[in-house]
Amino acid sequence: MLLPTAAFAQDATSSNTEAKNLEKVTVTGSLIPQTELETFVPVTVITAEDIKSRGFSSVAEVLQKSSFATGAVQGAQSSASFTQGANAVSLFGLPPGYVKYLIDGRPMANYPALYNGSDTFNNISGIPIDLVDRIEILPGGQSSLYGSDAIAGVINVILKKKMDGAVMSVRGGTYTEGGGNTIRFTFADGWTSADGRTNVIGGVQYEERDPIWGYQRDITKQYNQNGYTPQLVGRDFLVYSPFTSYKFMDPNNCENVSGLFGGTMALQQRPGFGDEYYCGSPNTPGYRTLMNGQKSGQAYVHATFDVNDNVQLYGDVLYSHDEAKYHIGSSYTWWGTSVDFGYFYDPNLDDLVNLQRSFAPEEMGGKGFGSTMSKDVSDSLRVTFGALGKFGDSNWDYDVGGTYTEYKLTENNFSRFADKIDQFFIDKVLGPDLGPDPYGYGYSTFSPDYAAFYSPITPEEFNSFTGYVKSKSKTSDSMLRMQLTNGTLFSLPGGDAGLAVVGEVGQQKWDYTPDPRLLDGSVWGTTAVSGGGDRDRYALTTELRLPVFEPLTITASGRYDAFKPDGGGTVDKSTYSLGVEFRPFDSLLIRGKYGTAFRAPTLSDQFQGISGYYTSVADYYQCSLAGFSPEQVDNCPQQYSSRQVFGTQSGNLDLQPINADVWSAGVVWAPIDRMSLTVDYHNWDITDEVTQQSPGALTLQEYRCRTGVDDINSPLCVNTLAQITRNSQGNIVEIYTPKINVSRRKLEAVTAAFNYGYDFGTWGDINLRTSFTQNLKHEYTQYDGDTPADLVWDPYWTSDPRRKANGSLTWSKGNLSATWYTNWIDKTPNYRAWISTTGYDAPLAHRVGSYTTHNLSISYQAFDGLELSIMSTNLFNKMPPYDYTYPGSSGAPYQSNNFDPYGRAVYAEMRYSFGK
Numbered sequence: 066m067l068l069p070t071a072a073f074a075q076d077a078t079s080s081n082t083e084a085k086n087l088e089k090v091t092v093t094g095s096l097i098p099q100t101e102l103e104t105f106v107p108v109t110v111i112t113a114e115d116i117k118s119r120g121f122s123s124v125a126e127v128l129q130k131s132s133f134a135t136g137a138v139q140g141a142q143s144s145a146s147f148t149q150g151a152n153a154v155s156l157f158g159l160p161p162g163y164v165k166y167l168i169d170g171r172p173m174a175n176y177p178a179l180y181n182g183s184d185t186f187n188n189i190s191g192i193p194i195d196l197v198d199r200i201e202i203l204p205g206g207q208s209s210l211y212g213s214d215a216i217a218g219v220i221n222v223i224l225k226k227k228m229d230g231a232v233m234s235v236r237g238g239t240y241t242e243g244g245g246n247t248i249r250f251t252f253a254d255g256w257t258s259a260d261g262r263t264n265v266i267g268g269v270q271y272e273e274r275d276p277i278w279g280y281q282r283d284i285t286k287q288y289n290q291n292g293y294t295p296q297l298v299g300r301d302f303l304v305y306s307p308f309t310s311y312k313f314m315d316p317n318n319c320e321n322v323s324g325l326f327g328g329t330m331a332l333q334q335r336p337g338f339g340d341e342y343y344c345g346s347p348n349t350p351g352y353r354t355l356m357n358g359q360k361s362g363q364a365y366v367h368a369t370f371d372v373n374d375n376v377q378l379y380g381d382v383l384y385s386h387d388e389a390k391y392h393i394g395s396s397y398t399w400w401g402t403s404v405d406f407g408y409f410y411d412p413n414l415d416d417l418v419n420l421q422r423s424f425a426p427e428e429m430g431g432k433g434f435g436s437t438m439s440k441d442v443s444d445s446l447r448v449t450f451g452a453l454g455k456f457g458d459s460n461w462d463y464d465v466g467g468t469y470t471e472y473k474l475t476e477n478n479f480s481r482f483a484d485k486i487d488q489f490f491i492d493k494v495l496g497p498d499l500g501p502d503p504y505g506y507g508y509s510t511f512s513p514d515y516a517a518f519y520s521p522i523t524p525e526e527f528n529s530f531t532g533y534v535k536s537k538s539k540t541s542d543s544m545l546r547m548q549l550t551n552g553t554l555f556s557l558p559g560g561d562a563g564l565a566v567v568g569e570v571g572q573q574k575w576d577y578t579p580d581p582r583l584l585d586g587s588v589w590g591t592t593a594v595s596g597g598g599d600r601d602r603y604a605l606t607t608e609l610r611l612p613v614f615e616p617l618t619i620t621a622s623g624r625y626d627a628f629k630p631d632g633g634g635t636v637d638k639s640t641y642s643l644g645v646e647f648r649p650f651d652s653l654l655i656r657g658k659y660g661t662a663f664r665a666p667t668l669s670d671q672f673q674g675i676s677g678y679y680t681s682v683a684d685y686y687q688c689s690l691a692g693f694s695p696e697q698v699d700n701c702p703q704q705y706s707s708r709q710v711f712g713t714q715s716g717n718l719d720l721q722p723i724n725a726d727v728w729s730a731g732v733v734w735a736p737i738d739r740m741s742l743t744v745d746y747h748n749w750d751i752t753d754e755v756t757q758q759s760p761g762a763l764t765l766q767e768y769r770c771r772t773g774v775d776d777i778n779s780p781l782c783v784n785t786l787a788q789i790t791r792n793s794q795g796n797i798v799e800i801y802t803p804k805i806n807v808s809r810r811k812l813e814a815v816t817a818a819f820n821y822g823y824d825f826g827t828w829g830d831i832n833l834r835t836s837f838t839q840n841l842k843h844e845y846t847q848y849d850g851d852t853p854a855d856l857v858w859d860p861y862w863t864s865d866p867r868r869k870a871n872g873s874l875t876w877s878k879g880n881l882s883a884t885w886y887t888n889w890i891d892k893t894p895n896y897r898a899w900i901s902t903t904g905y906d907a908p909l910a911h912r913v914g915s916y917t918t919h920n921l922s923i924s925y926q927a928f929d930g931l932e933l934s935i936m937s938t939n940l941f942n943k944m945p946p947y948d949y950t951y952p953g954s955s956g957a958p959y960q961s962n963n964f965d966p967y968g969r970a971v972y973a974e975m976r977y978s979f980g981k
Contacts, residue, residue: 094203094219095620096210096565097610098552103733105620105644105656107745107816109133109202109836113225116194118884119873120920120936120972122238122247124192124200124222125152130888132836132869133157133204133218133816137962139181141357145397147594148178150357150389150441150476151188156204156217157747157814158843158856158865161186163664165207165215168192168222168383171546174445174470175667177538177577182594182678183714183804185575185667188472191385191445193270193363195234195251198225204816205747206662206727209622209642212569212604213665216725216751224383226367228255228266230980238972241942244277245356245967253365262371269364276358276390276438279956280351282966284944287347289955293897293909294699297953298333299396301326301423302344302519303703306416307408307794310339310702314515319344321520325425326352326395337700344519349423350956352434353394356967361387376454379466383447390438392479396956398437399423400486402495403709404590404679409495410502410510417508419704420494420518430524437531442475451546464548471541477533481589482582485530494518534580534588540668544571559612567606574599575668590679590709596716598672600630620644628665630672633718638663654733656745662727666720670755670804673716680760681707684797685768695765695900696907699952704796712760712800721806725751739822739832747814754808756847760800763788765902774902780848807849813842829878837870860894860904864960866915867891880926890916893960897950913946916964934974942969 094106111127121127128134129152136155139146153161161180166173166187176188200222207215231254239246253268279285290296302322304312315321319332326346333345367381401421402409408417426433451466491497494517499510546569553561579593608622620643627637642660649655688694688701698706731745767789769775770782777786790799815838822832843856843863854862868891875884892912894905901907922936945964959966 094207094210095610096548096567096606096608096622097550097563097620103654103656103743105618105646105658106203106205106207106729107656107731107743109204109818111200111202113198115834115873116197116200117934117974118875118882118922118924119886120922120938120970122194122938122970122972123152123190124194124197125154125189127194127200128154128189128202128220130871131202132838132871133202135838135840135867135869136161136865137960139962141391142355142957142961142965144353145393147182148176148180148186148188149391149393149439150387150443151176151178151180151186152190153180153186154189154220157812157838158840158863159217159749159810159812160184162214162667163217165211165213165219166222167211167219168447169224169381169449170221171447171449171468171544172470172542174447174472174542175540175575177443177472177474177540177575178476179577179594179669179673182676183669183673183802185669188443191361191363191387191443192222193251193268193365193385195249195270196224196253196268196363196365198223204745205658205729206642206660206725206749208626208638208640208662208725209624209660210606210608212606212624212626213628213638213663213722216662216664216723216727216749224365224367224381225253225266225268227264228253230255230978232976232978234974234976236972236974238936238970240277240968240970242968243281244275245970247272247274247972249273263368264370265366265368267364267366269362271362272359274356274359276354276392277356277967278351278434279353279355279394280348282355282944282968284947284959284966285355285957286351287956288350289951289953289958291947291949292951292953292955292958293949294953296347297335297699298345298347299349299423299954300333300343300345300421300703301330301349301395301425303421304343304418304515304518305421305703306339306414306418307702307704309416311335311341311343312414312416312418313340313342314513315344315519316516317519319519321516322425325427325521327426330425338702346425349395352392352426353396354391354438355965358390358438359388361385372452372454375457376452378450378452380450381448383445385443385445387441387443389441389443391441392434392438395423395425395434398434398481400481400490400589405483405487406509408506408508410504410506410508411512412499412510413512417502417506420490420513422518424527425521428522428524428527430527437479439479439533440477442477443473445472446470460551460553462550462552464550465546467543467545469541469543471539474538476536476538478536478591479531480534480582480591481531483587483589486589489526489530493522534582536577536579536583536593538577539574540576541574542571544569557612558614559616559618562612563608563610565606565608567604569602569604569606571602572599573602573668575672577669592676592678594673594676594678594714596669596673596676598631598668600628600633600668600671602629603627616648618646620646622660626663626665630668630718633671636665636720636722638665638722638724652735655731656733657728657730659728660726662725664723666717666722666755669716670720671716671718673714675713675715678712678714679709680712680800681709682760682764682797682800684708685765686771687795689768689772695768695902696897698900699954708797710760710797710800712802714802714804717804720755720804721753723751723755723806724753725749739820741820742818744815744817747812747816749810749812751810751812753806754810755804755806756808760802763800763802764797769902780850784848807847809846809853811842811844811853812840814838814840829876832875832877833872835870835872837868839868840865860898860910861902864894864899864963866893866963881924883921883923886920886922888918888920890963893946893963895948895950896952896955896958909950913948913960916943916946918943930978930980932976932978934972934976936972936974938970938972939968944968
């Protein structure tokens, strides 16, 4: 059945096969070559031409815009995240680590840093997009063929293998709202020997991109002016007490600091907070990057040599170097006494107080915040060598090869050094320690010079206590793989049976070595994750394809995986699947699959050291005692609404695999040439999930337990209370977010695609491609005995859209072609619904309207070999849905994990093929 969505794929050693060619090819989702282009599993193919015509700039953008990617993920907008220089994707709202990523059929190397400081994942930003032949997305559990991690699905990036001649391209662009200027150069060439036995292709790509800053967008340049509370300007210079809240101690009424942040610093007021006044700027949220600055380069070589008719040697090398520069923002570039002193006693006030102050660009000198950016430098290498061929005149094919991948990461983080910064402010502001407080609280006594506190510092003074710390990490994966395949094992009424057997052996390593100063407290207000370990792994896979009779084909596969970590016992898992293809007539395919999937404990799950981290959380329980509900947390005293606490986490060698039962069913209907409709239903039942809780969610859950919203004797509440440590004053001082195999998840989704093409003759040719995903059900149970959380409808647990769709319409005639691409995201919960314990029943709680963007590209073949293109993404410059229920203290009143404020981008590209 030759459908226009031909889902044909190959591993690193196969050659391109046109859809019209009925030679057997290896399809993603099967190891056995076959002529059918649609099988019992749905595969979405995004070709190089699709990528170019839709205006995508990176592999990460291709995947994140996919209709399958309904889950929110952290990225460049997630200030102070552990992986701000990396990109991830969440299929169907499942965790990013549940996706198996392949390059030419071989697994990618894991990113050395941990997603959210906890989870292993793949960074998808280092793949040279101009050297990609196509990307294949296979949704659903696929562990019986691909092993661990393939719970949500498999993404196979296939690089180019053949070229007719050299190709050079230059692409440049910018964002009309400012920032993000980019330039990209690509050159690739191929060579075939005179006798046709040797084929080599090589390519290089280099790209530079400027960052986008918050102050370059109206929606992020200042605190929310249109929220459900009045604009609440940042507390850039603040003195506060745990008993009487704000204390304004500036004899000059902020005059001395009025020139900071571009002259926007002024006297501010928050009614009801002590004496109500402080110094602040409305523009501080704008001093962070929304998009990383980037310099990247990749080099790729693939070669084959035909020894004889039965033996071909192959090899490829892919190297990537990437530098990502970013700034976490003014909200994280500050100093205060709370971190190292807790509080201090001021005898002149007869009160315990804390100081806090932000640092302004004028105090940094040079380029201001541009002078204090952090930089992540990564280098990845992937090398594959092997041989494939036939055993004599038999029907048995073999493919024996080895692959080595490694990923090195160096994080250069701008930091404040604890001893130096504390001593600087002791000398400048606090004065000498006058001894313990008279009330026996255990705090030091200082008599500050408040006029000095409310004063700028010089760039030289700022540089005296700041600098960079360097953390290094590395992952590697070595694998030897042998595959035996017989596509004509024996004959059945429906055709030849096929068998594939694969054996794998390898070793995985992970090491994360942060700068020692991040672990011993030398860096002010910052800590790090550490750890390292290695393990051997083994796997055996079989697949049997049985064309029982002409309309019916059954495919069975099974796999055994074993992981033996250094210092721990073997973790092993068997998985299987059974697939059915039924073709009652040529234009209709009915298909289904049932199987199991798993995710082995990652190296970070097993070997992460005892690691701490600082975070600020809202103490919802203390706020409630003070008369403030979660919806009113901005009105709660500052020491409760934003309390800095210390958290701990560590690895666990006793973790077991995450297990899943998965099944799918669907139809493919192709009634006429160049038209097809596919609809598939997917079902997951995932158990034994490894869980680490969000600190903010933990404190909100504690509030629900202590106030009776949830049963305080339930397993969830008992565990929650045990994870939070409070001091004698009742304040949170420490939280523990462990990893354990306890959670369960049930997910149901439906995917659909419609494709149509028609040749209008002199009017040109059109091609329509659409894709749609809807999550029908997503339930999450964190602890046994808990009521399942609804991750589709309950905004307390999710901000993900239920549905997502995209479509492209391409028109071509002669040397001219144009593509209109549309991406649609369904409604999402607003802030009031997300923060409220009563969800959509809370006042003002509802869902923010759907969000649609459009891209346009036009290409013209000026003459043989030269193609000129212009492209625009987000053509109508649509900003994220403005959420008016965010408070006035928000610097980004929209769901930043679902949307971005980049706006319209415009690009121009020249592509020249030599010899044409």
